[in-house]
Amino acid sequence: MSRRRKVRIKWFRLAVIFIFGYFMYLIVGQQGQLSAIEAENKAARQRLEQAAQVNASLIEERNKLNTPAYIEKIAREELGLVKPGEVPYIPAAKN
Template sequence: MKKKKLTLKSVIIILLLIFSSYTIVSQQLTMKKIKKDISNQQKELELVKEKNQKLKDEFELSNTDLYKEKQVRERLGYVKPGETPVIDSNSK
């Protein structure tokens, strides 16, 4: 049986294959991490959009006359003419 000699060309080819494999695996892992980060950021963006919409709705509600009247009645105790104020003795 003849032994094959490990030539410089063979060593270079083997090293290139190992390097290429390492690079491909490394890139795949990096891409997977980036996709996960993107997914997390999209979820966070949706939560922020929802919170922003709620705040916009509250702001629009706070500009209505009915809301302003309710706040004045609750905070300052105003009553309309002909109404009888009721005071809750349990609340402070």
């Protein structure tokens, strides 16, 4: 083989290796981006699930607030209201 042909083959091999390396770099980079996006997606799903739970509890609370028994319970416990003729009972503080 002539020296020129050997040099041409070396450059071809070098070019093929370089192109292969570049494609590997792109693939690895995309895998990293994909992993980051999947982690972000998982976090967003968890936030969505938590928001759905909070929403469900708020809907339940709203439905309870439409019942007279729950309104009375809140009025007695949180506001300290009593019905006419009732005597409020306040326990003594423990020392």
